[in-house]
Amino acid sequence: MVFPEYRPRRMRRTETFRAMIRETRLAPEQMIYPLFVLPGKGVREEVSSMPGVFRLSVDQLAREAKECLSLGVRSVILFGLPEKKDGLGSGAYANNGIVQRAIRELKNKAPEMTVVTDVCLCEYTDHGHCGCLAGNEVDNDATLELLARTALSHAQAGADMVAPSDMMDGRVSEIRTALDENSYHMVPIMSYAVKYASAFYGPFRDAAECAPQFGDRRSYQMDPANSREALREATLDVDEGADILMVKPALAYLDIISRLRDEFDLPVAAYQVSGEYAMIKAAAEKGWIDGERVMAESLIAIRRAGADLILTYFAKDMARLLANGQ
Ligand code: PBG
Numbered sequence: 001m002v003f004p005e006y007r008p009r010r011m012r013r014t015e016t017f018r019a020m021i022r023e024t025r026l027a028p029e030q031m032i033y034p035l036f037v038l039p040g041k042g043v044r045e046e047v048s049s050m051p052g053v054f055r056l057s058v059d060q061l062a063r064e065a066k067e068c069l070s071l072g073v074r075s076v077i078l079f080g081l082p083e084k085k086d087g088l089g090s091g092a093y094a095n096n097g098i099v100q101r102a103i104r105e106l107k108n109k110a111p112e113m114t115v116v117t118d119v120c121l122c123e124y125t126d127h128g129h130c131g132c133l134a135g136n137e138v139d140n141d142a143t144l145e146l147l148a149r150t151a152l153s154h155a156q157a158g159a160d161m162v163a164p165s166d167m168m169d170g171r172v173s174e175i176r177t178a179l180d181e182n183s184y185h186m187v188p189i190m191s192y193a194v195k196y197a198s199a200f201y202g203p204f205r206d207a208a209e210c211a212p213q214f215g216d217r218r219s220y221q222m223d224p225a226n227s228r229e230a231l232r233e234a235t236l237d238v239d240e241g242a243d244i245l246m247v248k249p250a251l252a253y254l255d256i257i258s259r260l261r262d263e264f265d266l267p268v269a270a271y272q273v274s275g276e277y278a279m280i281k282a283a284a285e286k287g288w289i290d291g292e293r294v295m296a297e298s299l300i301a302i303r304r305a306g307a308d309l310i311l312t313y314f315a316k317d318m319a320r321l322l323a324n325g326q
Pocket of ligand 1: 118120122130165166200201202203204205217272273274275
């Protein structure tokens with residue numbers, strides 16, 4: 001087909017034509033909304049580097065969940081800020097830990113909400129690393145048991161799905177085994193299979209107070225320069241029993257999302273992280289970009305690259321925009 005017989009502009013002439021041939025769509029149920037839970041009562045405090053995102057105490061969760069549900073956003077992922085931190089991150093797997101309480105509250109007050117939990121130790125360790133330490137290094141194998149305990153305690157509290165984000169080797173099979181041995185064989189694992197050591201997590205570390213107190217996460221999270229390694233990471237997690245493979249961050253790693261989509265048949269998730277959100281919000285506040293359009297464009301780009309679902313702080317805003325017919 002060559003010009004002038006073929007004119008691509010013909011099918012772009014009206015919105016009805018454009019909608020008719022649109023290749024990618026985004027629906028509210030494809031988005032998971034992250035929630036930060038902290039101790040106290042009646043607490044609703046905005047994260048300074050993430051305008052529009054709030055840290056909530058347990059009693060505020062039901063209202064938030066109902067708002068999400070009314071917009072068609074049917075799942076949330078929980079991150080917790082414990083009362084106190086220690087070397088082994090014991091708050092992560094405490095029966096009455098902050099996330100465990102949050103799960104029970106949501107399951108009680110908003111049972112239609114699907115509750116996913118982030119499984120990691122970094123918010124719960126006093127050193128801020130995602131596992132326990134041996135000297136100044138994160139001890140992979142000793143961490144596995146703590147992660148499995150965390151995932152199991154989430155399932156016992158009623159979590160619908162667990163999402164390990166620690167990047168320890170072997171954690172998916174350890175978690176799968178712990179869940180299965182305790183009759184939680186129906187709780188799926190969404191693995192942060194391909195998680196890069198990224199500067200885009202900056203605002204999240206303010207929100208969740210989990211910046212490492214020494215060093216960085218490069219000995220466990222992936223080198224941003226690597227793409228073939230992403231396939232090896234994903235292969236391991238598939239073999240260990242992951243149900244969903246996640247790539248994180250999203251917009252700077254669209255090629256990775258696309259490769260995973262081509263190479264694997266499991267659902268692929270992408271996490272549009274805090275820094276991606278903060279950049280769009282900040283530029284929009286300055287009037288330098290149209291924040292709403294940039295939000296919609298980046299989310300559709302993540303879907304176009306191959307993500308089936310997206311974890312995003314924009315979930316509510318985007319759902320609202322979709323409800324208004326874009
Ligand atoms: C915990 C975790 C992090 C994020 C999700 N889970 C922080 C990190 O690895 O440093 C980042 C999410 C975001 O930036 O929005 N390990």
